[in-house]
Amino acid sequence: MPKKPMRILPEAAKNLFKKAATVAYPFEKASLYEGYRARIIFDVEKCIGCKMCMRVCPAKAIEIVLAENQPQPQTGPDGKPMPVKKIFNCIMSLDRCIYCAQCVEICPKKALAYTQDFELAQIDRKKLKLHYK
């Protein structure tokens, strides 16, 4: 094999006149592709409390609980109590979540969805517990 010392130098010299490949991330916005999985959001209206998401969550980061304020039981026109949809809240532990979005996939009512909000670092761990109402 022919040996060529300093083989990389022409490319290095070219780079002297090029812009750096580095992305100045915190100062510049990072570009994300559509479909990047980040923070999971929750829609109270749609949740029926089947807790499938809790069952599949690998990190046990999601918890579906009964909301504190439930709607008053109503009576129908015939005087009998009408069935009322219970309201469920979702507690997301972002410090445990691994952003696999398996919960989004399994949700039968599409109450969960992923966003592209990925800048979630916090100094206080308590702030990483999100209570979706």
Add this chain to the structure above:
Amino acid sequence: MEILAALIYITVFPGFLFLASYGTALQWADRKIAAVMQNRVGPPWYQTLADFIKLASKEIVIPDGADVALFKALPYVAVASVSTAVLFIPVFGMPVYSFQGDLVAVIYLLTIPTATFFLAGWSSTSPYASIGSIRVMTQLFGYEVPLLLALVGPAILAGSWSIQEISAFFVSNPKLILFQIIGFVVAVLALQGKLERVPFDTPHAKNEIVGGQFTEYSGMLLALFNLSIDMEMVVGAALINAVFLGGTWNYFSFAAFAVFMVKTFAIVFLLTAIRAAMARVRIDQMVSFCWKYLAPMAMLQIVIDLYIKYSLK
């Protein structure tokens, strides 16, 4: 009065203060140019200064079993010997001191830091540092002879052992600089070894022996060692400039200073390009490269110089 003047020369200009500031600036330039060559951003201009201040403010940890006095004194010896060496090299026109044989004196003064690196590793009593210091010594035997031989060539041609006279000779015979190219290449490569930079940075190759001879050093002492290497880079570049490229080119005061800055910067740029373009070689490969290629090349340069000298007569 003379002693006072000498002290000022050593501590302020062109000694310690000038060398330290120019050395850190060159270190930044070296890091920045290497970074740009690698297509990344590189450190901001104050990075080297910040590194120094940060290190200086850190605690000094001295390992058990180390000779405390020696351990603490070594960095100062390294800095002092480099600061002294620059007095014989033209920076602002004429060098501060000049005598027949100062070329040899400078080479010896520049060997003292290497000796302190060896002692630093050896007195640290840690396996990584011991291996590092053995490598420092082995490497010294590799590059020192080619460097000396390369510097002998111009000295023979000029018929003088004084750095000032050698550069003056080249200023009056500028065409002869072209014939020094082999010696120049040898000297630059040997200087790379002296400064322990890639491809010859085996003494403190971090992937192999962590910090090498400086493994146990911390705080101000480590900062001073780093500074001494930066200063050595300036002095080494200035020495090559004076011996091979005609020094400050007969100019005096600020014009001479500008020439000095431009030329040393160009030599450091070369050193950076070498650093960026190569992988680190093993210590045995380094020594065999120096003896198999560099030393014969330097000898060839001496032969060429002898031929030129006698054909000129």
Add this chain to the structure above:
Amino acid sequence: MAKITIPLGPQHPALKEPENFMLVLDGEQICDATVNLGYNHRGVEKAAENRNYIQDIYLIERVCGICSHSHVSCYIGCVEEIAKAQVPDRAKAIRTLIAELERVHSHLLWLGVAAYEMGFETMFMYTWRDREQVLDCLEMITGNRVHYGINTIGGVRRDINAQQAKEVLTKIAYLEERTKYYVKLATEEPTLLARTQNVGKLPNKVAIERNAVGPTARASGVKMDVRKDEPYFIYDKLDFEMITYHSEDVFGRVVVRVLELVESYKIIRQVLSALPEGPIAVKVPWKIPQGEAVFRYEAPRGEDIHYVKSNGTEIPERVKVRAPTLSNFQSIPYMLKGDYLADVPITIAAIDPCMSCTDRAVVYDAKKGKTQVFDWEELRKYSIDFYKRKGVNFSGK
């Protein structure tokens, strides 16, 4: 000079993950080396036995950060075999595509690490810069850069559209150009050659004897590649070559990996040009019928083996991971002996070690010659007692 023993690791600049090598040095030369594993044990297998099959996908994915798709595909291959699921062709093709993109990303990463271990920073920076392209491809298709999460039991979770395929192809074209440059660089730069040739020798016979796998074995001339020997996914329909090299040293491992990159580009092009139509997943019930299965998979580092045993519930009874690094570690002491200290980082890096893949719980009492398995409480108690004996009390009492 007297022989000295120096520790390399568990914390050392040359190692990206904790592991320990005790090197006995005679000057610069190594006369003996021992490997100590176990600094990165996380109990993944035990955790897998406490989660259901779907949760395990994401757990197994995190066995390794670099070959995450490999481990998941291997695990899912076992589960699908037990459940007798018929995976659609399109899903298989997408899995193959991700697998090859992952190989590209892993080999480029390795090339950078190897250059760095040799002190060649510029090449390290260039390869990692180019690796961003393939990471972008992975992010675009799967939704994440490292833990893709594209596999699910019975297929894949995301489809790939024509526009994405086009973008992948343009990025692959750029990478192919760059890879050709790296081939030239690796075979012509004298300092690189000086550091790789005749370093970390592993003769063919020893490689077979010590059970080397993947590029490490192929660089010693061992013809083994699960993609050829026992094709999974759609590898039997693809046209590619098994790269072997006969120099039996680190240089051979560089060449094998770089040429494998070229093969991977070929595979990616073939997969994208003939993506079968159809669904991307079939439904597989939560409860997997009783049974057991073993799946072999060619991860970037070598042959990966998973074993899954099901007891008919939705939780696996046993998941066993045999990562390629564990196999390759047997050859490291052999490769190191007689080499120089300076060659240690590159020799270790040449097998592309992945410690978090490898470390599994092993308690072996050498004096009594018996093996013991600790559970969590016992292990905790043991560690507290251990440190109490050393005069440190961590129990808080």
